[in-house]
Every structure is written in structure tokens, then in C-alpha cells.
Amino acid sequence: MLTGIDPDRALELVLEQTHQAGPVEVELLDAQDRVLAEAVHADRDYPPFARAMMDGFAVRASDAGRPVRVVGEVAAGEDPTISVDSGAAVAIMTGAPCPPGTESVVPVEQVERTADGVRLPADVVAGQHIVPRGSEREAGAVVAQPGAVVTPLCMAALASVGRQRVHVTAPPTLAVISTGNEVVDPGSAPRQSQIRNSNGPMLAAAARRLGVDQVMLLHAEDTALSLSSALDRAASDIVLLSGGVSAGRYDLVPEALEQAGATIVFHKVTQKPGKPLLLARRQRQLFFGLPGNPLSSHFCFVRYVAAAVRRMTGAPEPPADRGELAGRLTVSCERTLFLASRVRSEGEGWRVSPLVVGSGNIFACVDARAYLRLEPGRHDLAAGTPVDFQWM
Amino acid sequence: MLTGIDPDRALELVLEQTHQAGPVEVELLDAQDRVLAEAVHADRDYPPFARAMMDGFAVRASDAGRPVRVVGEVAAGEDPTISVDSGAAVAIMTGAPCPPGTESVVPVEQVERTADGVRLPADVVAGQHIVPRGSEREAGAVVAQPGAVVTPLCMAALASVGRQRVHVTAPPTLAVISTGNEVVDPGSAPRQSQIRNSNGPMLAAAARRLGVDQVMLLHAEDTALSLSSALDRAASDIVLLSGGVSAGRYDLVPEALEQAGATIVFHKVTQKPGKPLLLARRQRQLFFGLPGNPLSSHFCFVRYVAAAVRRMTGAPEPPADRGELAGRLTVSCERTLFLASRVRSEGEGWRVSPLVVGSGNIFACVDARAYLRLEPGRHDLAAGTPVDFQWM
Numbered sequence: 001m002l003t004g005i006d007p008d009r010a011l012e013l014v015l016e017q018t019h020q021a022g023p024v025e026v027e028l029l030d031a032q033d034r035v036l037a038e039a040v041h042a043d044r045d046y047p048p049f050a051r052a053m054m055d056g057f058a059v060r061a062s063d064a065g066r067p068v069r070v071v072g073e074v075a076a077g078e079d080p081t082i083s084v085d086s087g088a089a090v091a092i093m094t095g096a097p098c099p100p101g102t103e104s105v106v107p108v109e110q111v112e113r114t115a116d117g118v119r120l121p122a123d124v125v126a127g128q129h130i131v132p133r134g135s136e137r138e139a140g141a142v143v144a145q146p147g148a149v150v151t152p153l154c155m156a157a158l159a160s161v162g163r164q165r166v167h168v169t170a171p172p173t174l175a176v177i178s179t180g181n182e183v184v185d186p187g188s189a190p191r192q193s194q195i196r197n198s199n200g201p202m203l204a205a206a207a208r209r210l211g212v213d214q215v216m217l218l219h220a221e222d223t224a225l226s227l228s229s230a231l232d233r234a235a236s237d238i239v240l241l242s243g244g245v246s247a248g249r250y251d252l253v254p255e256a257l258e259q260a261g262a263t264i265v266f267h268k269v270t271q272k273p274g275k276p277l278l279l280a281r282r283q284r285q286l287f288f289g290l291p292g293n294p295l296s297s298h299f300c301f302v303r304y305v306a307a308a309v310r311r312m313t314g315a316p317e318p319p320a321d322r323g324e325l326a327g328r329l330t331v332s333c334e335r336t337l338f339l340a341s342r343v344r345s346e347g348e349g350w351r352v353s354p355l356v357v358g359s360g361n362i363f364a365c366v367d368a369r370a371y372l373r374l375e376p377g378r379h380d381l382a383a384g385t386p387v388d389f390q391w392m
Numbered sequence: 393m394l395t396g397i398d399p400d401r402a403l404e405l406v407l408e409q410t411h412q413a414g415p416v417e418v419e420l421l422d423a424q425d426r427v428l429a430e431a432v433h434a435d436r437d438y439p440p441f442a443r444a445m446m447d448g449f450a451v452r453a454s455d456a457g458r459p460v461r462v463v464g465e466v467a468a469g470e471d472p473t474i475s476v477d478s479g480a481a482v483a484i485m486t487g488a489p490c491p492p493g494t495e496s497v498v499p500v501e502q503v504e505r506t507a508d509g510v511r512l513p514a515d516v517v518a519g520q521h522i523v524p525r526g527s528e529r530e531a532g533a534v535v536a537q538p539g540a541v542v543t544p545l546c547m548a549a550l551a552s553v554g555r556q557r558v559h560v561t562a563p564p565t566l567a568v569i570s571t572g573n574e575v576v577d578p579g580s581a582p583r584q585s586q587i588r589n590s591n592g593p594m595l596a597a598a599a600r601r602l603g604v605d606q607v608m609l610l611h612a613e614d615t616a617l618s619l620s621s622a623l624d625r626a627a628s629d630i631v632l633l634s635g636g637v638s639a640g641r642y643d644l645v646p647e648a649l650e651q652a653g654a655t656i657v658f659h660k661v662t663q664k665p666g667k668p669l670l671l672a673r674r675q676r677q678l679f680f681g682l683p684g685n686p687l688s689s690h691f692c693f694v695r696y697v698a699a700a701v702r703r704m705t706g707a708p709e710p711p712a713d714r715g716e717l718a719g720r721l722t723v724s725c726e727r728t729l730f731l732a733s734r735v736r737s738e739g740e741g742w743r744v745s746p747l748v749v750g751s752g753n754i755f756a757c758v759d760a761r762a763y764l765r766l767e768p769g770r771h772d773l774a775a776g777t778p779v780d781f782q783w784m
Contacts, residue, residue: 198548202545
């Protein structure tokens, strides 16, 4: 077991302990924002026919400047029954297949009407306003690669090639075990010395944002028996234990995990908040011991648990963003400091306002959007100093 | 009816025609990422008691440097039954209420054990390691304002004060009517001249990303009757018509909307893609006529429909972001140009790679993440030129 490691090493260890999830087949609409677990190929040429890009006339390019007879019409969705010969034109609609013999499409605004047809403009280029068959994707070519996020545009591509179901990586299942005799259900009336369980709903919401749709909320009292029983019930890929990881007499989480057959990978990270963070593993199951303080717990989720979920599903890591301090910041800390911060857009960049508050004070942080990182030491930073931050 | 307006005026008109949605009461967990429609107040002081921030001893500050007797213990969740007098200490756990008389909490690491108690360090400051009752929020004070997005941290605050249900703004309901005889259901085998409906799933996915959970997918053939019947069925707050808004013989959408009693606000915007965009209104119902080309349709959703949804729910507008061109870009357009672009993080900023492709080519854009905006005219921009973009 490692202890007192720095937050970068802790993140590496979390990622090392994480397994890639297997694929699961879902309805196309349910694949939204998930990660593709297969290569998807074009079932036919795209476009499947030479497609008219304008409403106008399908013609031979050599008829430029001449009057031509209009011999028929083809609308979108119609298979053409007539061909385009020299001296003839076929009226055509946007999206319709060009009839055999078509060399160019001339927009309707560019022709003059004649008795039995139209006069073409002097300038007609071969291939104009036609998307050639197979020019977007040839039959069999890859349309989307494994690892692609199914954005709305990607979904359009998958629907185009006829996919109604698709393989995506399965999100992990997750359980939150909130611990502590002082914690009561949000629906209960707490006694004076008790508080309501806010970490459970908070962590569930944070997980659901990452596509984790199976979240189990459990509670354990401060006894080895209650904790071990909750661990038995939490048969999820990721188990979050909120509270019980400090050094106090009732902080039973490390021992309960070892009793349950899990190996503790690390315990305590040189960071503020979230110093007591613990990581344990039992086969493919990951356990995170999170501090009970809501803000510490939230930070550990955003930095470590979210990274594990993304690694499991193959979702891309969001890069750190960069902004400027909105005001002067004077802080000092022996550990790496992560400050919950408001962020607003101003001019060409982001203005970051760190909230220097106690880690239990969730109320001060309801409109925080990011964590600002500061290395250990003393900082006296002027307003306007460039700073890196991570969106929550 | 306005026509040929620029994209900024078009966006203004969309926002002007949009009504704020009413509030709806939901379970707390279902409020995730929605917009609060009420002020939420603290039901009692927070913390509800003077809270110990460390595991250690509750003492009088004047006993600094002296041995004190340990007369009891208080754990988190326990109402203290003993008080702290001079010469005495009460063992206390993180999160527990300080007993009456407590002036300071001394961490367990800072004391020396004695026969019947502990010796306190020489330096004990009054109030240390104690969060005073009511210091985070006083009873009755506002915890979250209307308009706040219910982030995980906000949810924690709402759970803390005992909210199990909460009023949020209702997302609009939305229907997509895809039009055109050439468009077949994704499950059908298209004839040579037909394509599958990709705009329906794409627009549904884009809407669900914004919290629109009631999406109806309809289809209309290119006849006035079929279109009018689909409009009758689409009793949603927002109706998207995909296709049928160009100038072709079968582009029946504008007339069908007027027949249905809607007023056309504008038709055609000086932008590429999405020139044929149409906005109409019937009482509080908004109709968007979107081009049939998938990329044009997607762009119009991202820029206009998403803005209407956010205005209805009170969600904040995402600010434009800024990056640098990854390569040289030479383009020319009489209209304002919005180029689907790949975006990647590099060093301290975003590198933007515009995809200069036909607006029907959805396959080239599956990994696009943003729209880059260029004003009308000729542009020859070197790699590294700063550019504004909007995330999709």
C-alpha cells in the first residue's frame, strides 16, 4: 500500500488499475454520447447515385448556350426512367438521382424558358452541381471507427448506412455507500447532531453525467458489520465509500475493505481537499474511499473517479483549460491545492474566481464550475495571472 | 415575413419569438442539469451545530500547555451529553458537535497522552478547527437562486437542506417531421434513388443533449395533405421540419405552415450552410424549417434551435470559444460561412481544423466538434490565425 503520494501519481495509479469495459449492443438512439466499440462500414456507395445539388435541369455540357427540349422530370426519391441525350434536358430536383447521360446540372435560375424547353447559359462546366456516386464514401469503406463518440453527427452517419443497433462500450455500474451515524436519509428529519446525506445524490448526479446509468445508493453505520454488509450488497464495477477514511476511531473503511478481500492500492494523497483518498481493488472491482466532506468528495470524484469511468468506456479525457485570475489570490499550502472556482467568459477568455472556503461548505460552491490547481507552496498571484483549470 | 436576413438578426428573431417555459416539480435526482425555477432556502442553520473539523479534543483555549482530564467522548451524529470545563477535555471526532463550553479543538496528533488524559500543546487558538453554527448558511437564507443550473454541487446543497422535490423549468417538447419521398425509415431497405432518414435520429439526439426528453419523430411525403397531417400530429412546443424549404417544386413547407395558421417570421438567411432556414410561429408553438442536407440541418439546430431551447428553459448560453487555425485556410463566400471543424487541444489552446466539404457529406464530419465562423468575403488565413468557434 502506498501512502502520501502526490496527485499525479495517484491519478496514474487509478488509470493503471482500471479495465476497459466490454462492448454492449444498444438501439441507435440509446448510443447517444457513448463510445463506439466496432468499426461501422458503408453498406453501399454514398451517395448511392449521382445526386443533383440544385433544382434545375440535367443536361449535356456540350449543349451550353443552346436551346434544349425538356423531355421529362425526376424528383427526389424517383428512379429515373429517361436518359439525357444531346439537345435534351430533364427537369431535376435537389437530392434526385441524375438520369443516365447527365453531364451537368444547370440551376433553374440560369435558364431562359422557350416554347418546348429552356435555353442553357453559355457557361456549363462538366460535373457542375452533381455529387458523384460513391464520392462521399464507397461501399465497404469505414464510416466510423471504434473509439468514436456517438455525437449527433456520428449518429446521422450510422443511421445513413442503415444501422439500427450498434455496439458501444458499456458504462460501469456504480454504487455509493455513504457512511457515518451522523448521516440520515434526505427524506428524514435529522436530529440536532445529524446531517442529511448530500454526498449520495451528488455523486449519483456526477456519475450519471458520465453516462453511468446504473447507480445504487447505500448507507452504512459506523460499525464493521454494517460496512461489510453494505460492501456485500454493492456488487458494482465501481464502489464509492463516502466518509470513514480519516484517522478517527470510527474510520473503519480501510479495514473493512481488506476484510472484504480488496487490496489497498494507496491511501492518502498530498492534496487539498481530498487528502484521505483511498483506492482499493478486488479483481475488476474498484473501490474509492472518499472523504465525507461534500466538497472533498466532489473533487475526488471529478479528478479520479471520472477519469476511471472514462478509461473504462474509452471516452476522451477533457483537456485542462486556461484562463486568467479575476482577482488577486494569496494562499499557502503544503499540499497541491485544488480550489473550486467560478468561471465566466470575458472578452476573449475565461476569468477564474477561486472560492477559498472550508471543504464542508457546499453552499458557497453551488455555482462553481471548475477546479483551479496550484502547486504546493506560497502563492501571491495578481489579478490577470494565467491559470490552468479543469472543468467540473 | 423577412427574407435574406443575416445570421445575427435571425438569431435575435428566434430569441424574440421564444417564451419562457413554466416550472414543473420533479424528484431531486431528476432535476440534474435542469434550471431551478424557485429560490431554495436553508431549513435550519448550517452547520446546525458547532462542528469539529478534526479528530481530537474539545477544550478550553486557556488550558493551552496544560494537562487536562479526558471526561468523555462525542462521535459524529451524537448529541453531546457532557460539557467542557476548565481542566477537562472531551474526545471528539470529525463532524461531531462540539459540547457546550468548547472553545477549541486540538488535533489528536498535537497532544501527549498522560495517565488520565492528555497534555495540550502550548499554542491553542480560540475557535481553531471548529466551524461555528450557522456560519455556512443561517436558517432561512437562500441556498440556491432561480436560474441556477442543478449541477452535482447544487444538488448536494438542495439535498442538505432536505429537498426531495424541486421546481425546475420544464424543457420544451419537440417533434421532428422529416419530409421528402426520397427519405425512408432507417429500418427499411432503400431503393437505389432513396436514402435513409438520418436527420430524424440526429436532431433527436441533439435535442436530448439539451434535456429535451420528449421527442416525436414523424415523416411526411411531398404532398400538401401528408405535410398538413404531420403538422396536426406534431403538437409539440417546437416543431422541426427537415427538408422542403428550398425553392423546388416540391418544397411545400412554407405554404403548409401558413395553411396550418402559422405566421412565417423569416425565410432564408445569408449564411452557408442553412440558407433556406425558416422560422414560423403559431401562438407559443415555434416551427423551424430546416434544410434537408444533414450538415445544414445540424448547423441550424446548433445555432438556432438550441438557442431557443436554452431561452425557454433559462439555461445559460455557452460563450464562443477561441483557438488557432491548424492549417492555412483559403475560402470565399458571399454569405457568412460556418465551417464544421475538428478541434484538438494543443499546448495552451485549441487548434481548429475546418472541414471544407459539401453540406451533404455527413461522413466527413463525424468527428467535427465545432463550427468556425467567417464573415462574408474572401479569406486567406495562415496557420495560427486566431479564430472564434462555437462548440457543437
